[in-house]
Each structure stands twice: as structure tokens, then as C-alpha cells.
Amino acid sequence: MWPALEPILPKVEKPARYIGCEGGAQQPVHGDGRVAWLLTYPDTYEIGLPNQGLQILYEILNERDDAVAERAYAPWTDLEAQLRAHDLPLFSVDNHFPASMFDLLAFNLSAELTYTNLLNLVDLAGVPVRCADRTAEHPFVVIGGHCTYNPEPLADFVDLVVLGDGEEVIGEITEVIHAWKASGGPTSGAVDSREGVLRQLSRVEGVYVPSLYEAEFDGEHLRSITPRFSDVPERVEKRTVADLADWPYPKNQLTPLTEVVHDRLNVEVFRGCTRGCRFCQAGMITRPVRERPAEQVRTMIQKGLERTGYDEVALTSLSTADFSGIKDVVTETMDDPANRDQVSVSLPSLRVDAFGVDIAAELNRGRRSGLTFAPEAGTWRMRQVINKLIREEDLYEAVEGAYSQGWRRVKLYFLTGLPTETDEDTLGIANLGRNCVEIGKKYHKSASVTVSVGGFVPKPFTPFQWFGQNTVAELQRKIYLLRDDVKRSHGVQMKWHDPKATLIEGICSRGDRRLGPVIEDVWRAGGVFQEWSEHFDQDKWTDAMARHGLSPDWYAHRHRTEDEVLPWDHLSAGLHKDFLWQDWRDALAEVGLEDCRWTPCYDCGACTGYGIEHIVASATPPAGGSQGTGQDLTTGGEVPVVLGSKPVGAGT
Amino acid sequence: MRLRVRYTKNGKIRFTSHRDVARLWERSLRRAHVPMAYSEGFSPRPKLAFGLALSTGYESDAEYIDLALSETIPLDGLVERLTEMLPDGLVATAVAEIDRGTSLQQAITCCRWEIDIITDDLQAASTAVAQAKEAEEIMFTRTRKGKPVTDDLRPYVWALDVLGPTETGCRLAAELGTQPRALRPAELLAALDPAYEAFLVRRTHQWITNDDGDRSEPLLAAPASAVPTPVGAT
Numbered sequence: 001m002w003p004a005l006e007p008i009l010p011k012v013e014k015p016a017r018y019i020g021c022e023g024g025a026q027q028p029v030h031g032d033g034r035v036a037w038l039l040t041y042p043d044t045y046e047i048g049l050p051n052q053g054l055q056i057l058y059e060i061l062n063e064r065d066d067a068v069a070e071r072a073y074a075p076w077t078d079l080e081a082q083l084r085a086h087d088l089p090l091f092s093v094d095n096h097f098p099a100s101m102f103d104l105l106a107f108n109l110s111a112e113l114t115y116t117n118l119l120n121l122v123d124l125a126g127v128p129v130r131c132a133d134r135t136a137e138h139p140f141v142v143i144g145g146h147c148t149y150n151p152e153p154l155a156d157f158v159d160l161v162v163l164g165d166g167e168e169v170i171g172e173i174t175e176v177i178h179a180w181k182a183s184g185g186p187t188s189g190a191v192d193s194r195e196g197v198l199r200q201l202s203r204v205e206g207v208y209v210p211s212l213y214e215a216e217f218d219g220e221h222l223r224s225i226t227p228r229f230s231d232v233p234e235r236v237e238k239r240t241v242a243d244l245a246d247w248p249y250p251k252n253q254l255t256p257l258t259e260v261v262h263d264r265l266n267v268e269v270f271r272g273c274t275r276g277c278r279f280c281q282a283g284m285i286t287r288p289v290r291e292r293p294a295e296q297v298r299t300m301i302q303k304g305l306e307r308t309g310y311d312e313v314a315l316t317s318l319s320t321a322d323f324s325g326i327k328d329v330v331t332e333t334m335d336d337p338a339n340r341d342q343v344s345v346s347l348p349s350l351r352v353d354a355f356g357v358d359i360a361a362e363l364n365r366g367r368r369s370g371l372t373f374a375p376e377a378g379t380w381r382m383r384q385v386i387n388k389l390i391r392e393e394d395l396y397e398a399v400e401g402a403y404s405q406g407w408r409r410v411k412l413y414f415l416t417g418l419p420t421e422t423d424e425d426t427l428g429i430a431n432l433g434r435n436c437v438e439i440g441k442k443y444h445k446s447a448s449v450t451v452s453v454g455g456f457v458p459k460p461f462t463p464f465q466w467f468g469q470n471t472v473a474e475l476q477r478k479i480y481l482l483r484d485d486v487k488r489s490h491g492v493q494m495k496w497h498d499p500k501a502t503l504i505e506g507i508c509s510r511g512d513r514r515l516g517p518v519i520e521d522v523w524r525a526g527g528v529f530q531e532w533s534e535h536f537d538q539d540k541w542t543d544a545m546a547r548h549g550l551s552p553d554w555y556a557h558r559h560r561t562e563d564e565v566l567p568w569d570h571l572s573a574g575l576h577k578d579f580l581w582q583d584w585r586d587a588l589a590e591v592g593l594e595d596c597r598w599t600p601c602y603d604c605g606a607c608t609g610y611g612i613e614h615i616v617a618s619a620t621p622p623a624g625g626s627q628g629t630g631q632d633l634t635t636g637g638e639v640p641v642v643l644g645s646k647p648v649g650a651g652t
Numbered sequence: 653m654r655l656r657v658r659y660t661k662n663g664k665i666r667f668t669s670h671r672d673v674a675r676l677w678e679r680s681l682r683r684a685h686v687p688m689a690y691s692e693g694f695s696p697r698p699k700l701a702f703g704l705a706l707s708t709g710y711e712s713d714a715e716y717i718d719l720a721l722s723e724t725i726p727l728d729g730l731v732e733r734l735t736e737m738l739p740d741g742l743v744a745t746a747v748a749e750i751d752r753g754t755s756l757q758q759a760i761t762c763c764r765w766e767i768d769i770i771t772d773d774l775q776a777a778s779t780a781v782a783q784a785k786e787a788e789e790i791m792f793t794r795t796r797k798g799k800p801v802t803d804d805l806r807p808y809v810w811a812l813d814v815l816g817p818t819e820t821g822c823r824l825a826a827e828l829g830t831q832p833r834a835l836r837p838a839e840l841l842a843a844l845d846p847a848y849e850a851f852l853v854r855r856t857h858q859w860i861t862n863d864d865g866d867r868s869e870p871l872l873a874a875p876a877s878a879v880p881t882p883v884g885a886t
Binding site: 002007009010014015016018019020021023255257258259306307308309310311340342 | 669675739850
């Protein structure tokens with residue numbers, strides 16, 4: 001398609017997004033029955049290119065003899081208009097092939113607000129958006145990523161849902177499709193050919209085929225989701241790779257020609273997290289902790305820097321300061337003469353209780369990148385509810401470490417709209433911010449803190465999955481309360497997430513199949529790029545829900561009861577539902593839970609169910625103890641704790 | 653030690669921006685183990701200086717970058733090593749040590765361009781070119797920093813000719829002055845006929861003119877035969 005694209009590109013913004021040619025990019029040769037995957041990120045190139053999940057699968061698939069993989073990203077609205085005007089389809093950036101040449105269109109879904117983009121891209125690919133309208137010669141639409149733990153709102157549109165780590169299952173899916181292609185499946189003309197191969201795929205562990213399940217409702221409540229055929233499993237389990245050491249990917253991280261987010265070398269140091277933060281879906285669904293051997297991390301850093309020419313490496317995970325070898329790896333990277341003191345190490349997702357002055361000092365030797373800490377809540381009481389057991393003094397020590405090592409600004413991330421949150425909890429955020437600025441002023445006149453506040457969205461497979469989220473009005477009230485309080489505080493800047501977007505995320509996050517027509521309506525009304533504030537349009541969503549007789553309130557703001565059938569009950573992240581329910585009760589009782597990687601097992605189910613274990617190099621937590629382990633938590637908050645007198649989970 | 657490198661930008665990579673190319677050079681120099689000198693301060697950056705920015709989408713046979721190094725290195729094989737480390741489409745064609753002097757941006761007086769325009773009326777294009785050459789002045793309103801500025805383009809048009817037909821129209825050759833402000837090929841086209849659209853624009857030379865009217869290039873390129881063809885080259 002390149003000759004057709006070339007004359008169009010001068011007419012669009014940032015055309016370098018569409019040319020491919022990145023370092024590490026491949027031009028795989030199609031044909032010979034090879035299964036062709038188009039790995040697609042349903043947002044712009046800048047956001048999608050760095051996605052490590054897609055890069056890992058891209059390499060693994062292209063190493064296989066029976067598969068090829070290329071990549072695609074959502075074209076921005078200007079290019080989409082040009083493509084549609086010239087009758088051109090979605091294309092891969094590697095060979096610039098049309099999307100319809102591929103056997104599978106596989107999407108990484110990590111945000112609910114990209115759902116309408118998925119429909120748009122399937123349509124732009126020339127594929128019917130609804131599964132029911134697809135025939136044997138159409139590509140399969142596949143989704144993976146965190147949103148797949150409740151794929152029900154997309155059940156009408158996706159053929160396959162892959163739960164959990166993709167490294168192994170992607171090969172198993174390839175083998176089934178390869179055999180089907182070899183037997184003439186796509187061209188056999190048999191009406192049931194597509195359904196036949198879908199049934200076969202439904203028996204691959206980790207694969208869920210929504211069209212093979214029937215959802216029954218009892219009035220407004222879901223009664224059950226059950227397989228339509230006896231050979232289709234009743235319950236779909238997620239996939240987990242047991243040992244990250246077997247998967248040193250990406251080996252050739254893509255180095256883009258144009259600017260993208262996270263434009264640096266990224267090395268995943270571990271997967272999974274058992275800190276047990278109750279709001280955090282990632283920490284629940286990716287258990288257990290699997291550390292990459294420190295030696296492998298070192299090799300990946302060295303080779304990666306040498307190959308890409310980057311001057312920054314990020315050690316990624318859900319909580320990098322918990323990595324057993326963290327200090328050594330940072331120090332060795334800084335000391336490596338090959339890096340000529342020009343390489344900086346950044347640690348996204350820092351926990352304050354594991355961030356010491358020593359790590360701050362090491363990081364400080366390179367160019368300083370921004371520092372973000374996530375206390376998540378403003379008071380000790382609130383942090384016990386969400387099980388983020390960071391003591392106030394831990395935060396102050398970390399912040400002091402940063403300021404004393406030369407940082408002038410730190411960013412603090414908080415959630416509002418948490419279960420049992422009172423105004424005192426909300427205002428506690430401002431207090432923490434002010435106290436941090438005071439500490440900073442000891443070192444720099446211009447010390448400042450950016451307080452970033454997001455509205456809490458309850459997610460499937462977390463202890464908060466039963467909680468009715470705050471209304472837009474309530475979130476707005478809390479944000480203004482905080483804003484007004486911070487206004488007088490010199491050095492504290494505040495940023496917040498639009499509560500209207502939080503509502504739509506909440507509706508999709510715990511929605512069911514009845515939302516399919518809503519998502520389709522929003523897309524048909526032009527509601528794409530909804531995670532971009534300039535395109536987000538709440539009215540499109542609420543209008544469509546009204547048209548289909550659905551209540552935003554019922555989906556987002558309603559507390560669920562223990563016996564309610566949840567739309568994801570037929571899927572499994574290994575977690576026992578009674579573990580989650582107990583953790584929810586513990587949350588309301590303000591009882592914290594220690595990290596099980598260094599303490600006895602709570603039997604959440606993530607290890608025992610799959611016969612796997614934590615892989616952690618050190619038997620003791622870094623920095624001497626954290627998250628309740630080996631710490632005295634009786635004085636967690638300096639401010640005396642006042643228990644809210646409001647009914648549990650009232651949320652208002 | 654200060655170095656000047658001449659390079660080409662052809663093929664798909666022509667759609668990268670000037671800023672993109674600066675970032676690509678930085679990474680490529682690091683990969684090639686060229687010891688860059690860094691600026692002082694809170695956020696040190698490598699000391700790289702480019703000539704006149706090339707618009708996104710244009711190709712070029714004559715781009716230049718000046719580098720400050722922290723130590724002296726041998727130049728043998730450096731052109732080849734840089735090309736190997738640069739992404740497809742950026743090809744180093746010459747390198748030389750230079751003295752601290754006038755910046756490229758100030759030294760360059762004129763660029764030669766080949767402009768492929770889309771048209772099915774070659775006669776009209778020839779007429780427009782002839783009229784422009786005969787004109788005493790070409791008053792044209794262009795946007796500078798968001799404001800409309802009307803000035804005479806004629807002094808910037810040092811040479812202008814129709815080279816011949818192409819598949820989509822015809823190819824013009826133009827030498828356009830760059831001081832005090834560079835005239836852009838797109839502005840020249842718009843002045844010739846607002847309906848003209850460029851299919852491809854390629855910079856072929858950047859010239860430095862001395863007081864006697866003699867001109868030279870900042871660096872002479874190696875013979876073209878030594879240069880590999882990039883992906884998607886047109």
C-alpha cells in the first residue's frame with residue numbers, strides 16, 4: 001500500500017508515525033501457510049509503539065516458522081479521513097500491507113476508553129464489526145491485556161479473548177489456525193467452518209470465545225453465562241508464565257524514528273505484585289511475583305543500550321523498588337564505563353517505603369528524570385482501607401531523600417472516591433502535599449510538589465469489585481474541595497482527571513453484554529479517541545445508554561452484594577472469590593494485609609491454582625521492611641485516626 | 653575536536669521531522685561510540701548543530717551536522733560506521749574536521765532544490781516559470797510566526813528552470829536564497845500558482861557564497877556509487 005499512502009502522508013500531522021522503519025522492525029515474508037498476525041494498539045502510535053506486550057509477541061511470533069507478525073496503530077483523525085476518502089484500509093507499518101491480508105487482528109486493550117477505537121479499527125480494516133456478520137475468510141478479532149478480565153461489553157465484537165501472559169498461548173493459537181488454514185478452512189465455504197475453529201480455540205487454556213457462551217438475565221440482573229456447547233469449558237483460566245528467565249523479550253526493543261511516550265530502553269525486572277493494594281487490578285491479576293534473574297537484567301540493559309543508543313533505561317514492573325537486586329543493578333549500570341556517565345536509570349512505579357536516600361543518590365548520578373511517588377491516599381486510615389500500608393514517615397523520608405539529592409519537584413499520585421473516604425481523608429492529600437513542600441524547602445527555595453488526583457474506578461478481580469463508585473458530582477465536589485484547600489499552599493500544584501471520563505470507565509469496567517450496542521452507537525456517532533480530552537464526549541455515552549434503556553447509575557454507582565453474579569464470574573485470574581470477599585470485609589474493617597511474598601500464604605489462589613510459586617531472589621524485603629513486613633505499624637499516621645461515622649461504602 | 657558530517661535523507665525516512673533527525677543522530681552517534689561533548693547544566697545535552705532545517709517530507713542529498721567531541725578520534729572508516737548505525741535512509745557521505753567558525757545556518761547563502769510538481773499542463777508550468785524569472789518583483793504573503801508578512805520573493809529566486817517532465821507532472825530546479833530568511837520551496841510554488849502541489853521535493857545542494865561570488869559546498873560528498881539505496885527511495 002506504500003505507493004497509495006505516500007502522496008497522502010504530506011497532508012497529515014506527524015507522518016513519521018505511519019512509516020515504520022524503527023530500529024528492530026521486521027519485514028516478515030508472508031505465505032507458505034504462515035499464520036499472519038496484525039498486532040494492533042487501539043490508540044496513537046506515540047502511545048502504542050512502546051507497549052512492551054505487543055513488542056514481546058511481535059518477536060516471539062516472528063521467530064516461529066509458522067507465523068508472521070506486523071504492527072498497526074490507530075491513525076489519527078486526519079489520516080483516517082484521508083484513508084476513508086481514498087477507500088484505503090487500516091495498514092501495517094512494517095510492510096504497509098492492508099489489514100485484511102492478516103489472519104488475526106490482535107489488539108492490546110489496557111483502557112476502557114479505547115473500546116470505540118477497537119470498533120473503528122476493525123471497520124477501517126474492512127471487517128464487519130460484529131462477530132455474527134463475519135465469515136470464514138475474515139480475520140479473527142483477538143484481544144489481550146488487562147481489560148480482558150471483563151470482556152463482556154465487547155462480547156459482540158471480539159472473536160477471541162486471551163487472559164493473562166501471552167508468551168505461550170500465542171503459539172498455541174497459531175498452531176490451531178495453522179492447521180485450519182492447511183485444511184482449507186478459510187476457503188472451504190462451509191458455513192460452520194469459522195465456528196468449528198473457534199470451538200477448537202476455546203479449548204486452548206487462556207482463550208475465551210464470547211460467542212460460544214450464552215448470557216442469561218433475570219430482570220436487570222445477570223443470572224449466568226454458560227457455554228452453548230458441551231466441549232466448551234465452563235470456566236476460562238488465565239495463563240501465567242512460570243519463570244520470566246525463559247522469556248528474555250523484547251530482545252530487540254523497537255527504537256522509533258519519531259518521538260513516543262516512554263522513549264527509552266525498558267527492561268522488565270519482574271512481573272506480578274503481591275503488595276495487595278486493594279484498588280489495584282494489575283496487582284491482583286498478575287500474581288504471583290516472578291523476578292527476572294539479576295544477571296539477565298544486567299545483560300538486557302547492557303545489550304539494549306549498546307544496540308539502541310538510548311541514554312535512559314527504565315526498570316519496569318509494578319513496583320520496581322521491590323526488586324531484590326535493585327540497588328546492585330542500578331549501581332552497576334551507573335558504573336559501567338561503556339555508558340560514559342551519560343546514561344540515566346529511571347524507576348517508574350516507586351514505592352516510598354522502599355525508596356531510600358541510597359537509591360536516590362545512585363539515580364542522581366545520571367541525568368535526573370522526574371520522580372513520582374504514589375501514596376494513593378491522604379490518611380493512614382484510608383491507606384489501611386486500601387491496603388497501601390505506607391507510613392507517613394516513610395513518605396517523608398523518601399521525599400527528603402529526593403530533595404536532598406537535588407530534585408526540586410516530586411510528583412505524588414492519589415486516588416479519590418475510595419471506599420469509606422471522608423472529607424478528612426480527601427483533605428489529608430493536601431496536608432501531605434504541604435508537608436512535602438516544607439521538607440523540600442530545607443534544600444531548595446523553589447521546592448514544589450505536584451499532586452495528581454484520579455477518580456477511583458472499581459475493577460474486576462479486586463476486593464473493591466463490589467463497591468459502587470462515587471458519582472461525577474461527588475468526585476467533582478471532592479476535587480474542588482481539595483483544589484480550594486491547595487490554592488493557598490505555595491509550592492503545591494494540583495492536577496486531576498476528568499470525573500466524567502471516570503464514570504464512563506466505571507460503566508465499561510464492570511459492564512455486561514448489554515453495553516455492546518451502546519459502544520457501537522458511540523462509535524457510529526463518531527466517538528473515537530475517547531481517552532483524549534479533546535475528543536471525549538460523555539453525552540454520546542449517556543444518550544446511547546438511555547436509548548438502550550440502561551442506567552449509568554446501575555452500572556457504576558451501585559454496590560454489589562456477595563451473592564450477585566458478576567459478568568466475569570466465568571473467567572478466572574486464579575483468585576478465589578471468597579478471598580476477595582474476605583479482603584473486601586477486611587478493607588471495611590480497616591485491616592491491612594502483609595505482602596505474601598515475604599510472609600505466609602493467604603491462599604488467594606493465584607499460585608496454588610496453577611501449581612506455580614513466587615520467584616524472588618531475596619527472602620527479606622528491600623530497605624529492611626515494608627508493607628507491614630518487619631515494621632511497627634501502630635504509629636502509621638502522625639495524625640490521630642478518626643473513624644468515619646458514615647455507613648460503610650456510602651461513598652458520599 | 654569538531655567535526656562536520658554530510659549526509660543524505662531519502663526514502664520513507666523523509667517523513668521524519670528536523671527534531672526527529674536530531675534525536676536519531678544523537679542515538680546513532682552513541683551507537684557508533686563517537687565521544688560527544690555535552691553541554692553543562694542541569695540537563696546536559698550533546699552539542700550538535702544542524703544547518704537549515706529540512707521540512708518534513710522533503711528528501712535531501714546535502715544535509716550537514718556539526719559535532720563537538722570530547723576527545724580526538726581518527727576519521728578513517730567513520731563515514732561507513734556512521735552509516736551503519738544510522739537508520740535506513742540516512743546515509744553519511746563525508747566527514748571532516750572543522751575549526752570553530754560561523755555556524756552552518758549563518759554561512760549558507762543558497763540552497764538548490766528539485767521540485768516535482770503534480771500537473772498535467774506542462775506548458776502552463778513553463779510559462780509560470782518564465783514569467784517569474786522575468787518579473788521585477790514577486791510580492792507574496794507568507795505566514796511568519798503566525799502573522800501574515802508580505803514581501804518580495806524575487807531577490808530570493810537565484811535560479812529557476814523546468815528540468816523536464818515526470819510521471820506526475822514536471823520537475824523544477826530552483827536555487828533559493830536563505831539570507832536573511834530562507835525562501836521555502838512550498839512558498840515558491842504557491843507564488844507560481846496556488847494550485848500547484850509538490851509530489852516530492854529534494855534538496856540537492858547547500859551553497860556558501862563568498863564576496864567574490866564564488867561558491868562552495870560545506871563538504872563535498874563521496875561519489876554516489878558508494879551510497880546504498882535506502883528503503884522506499886523514490
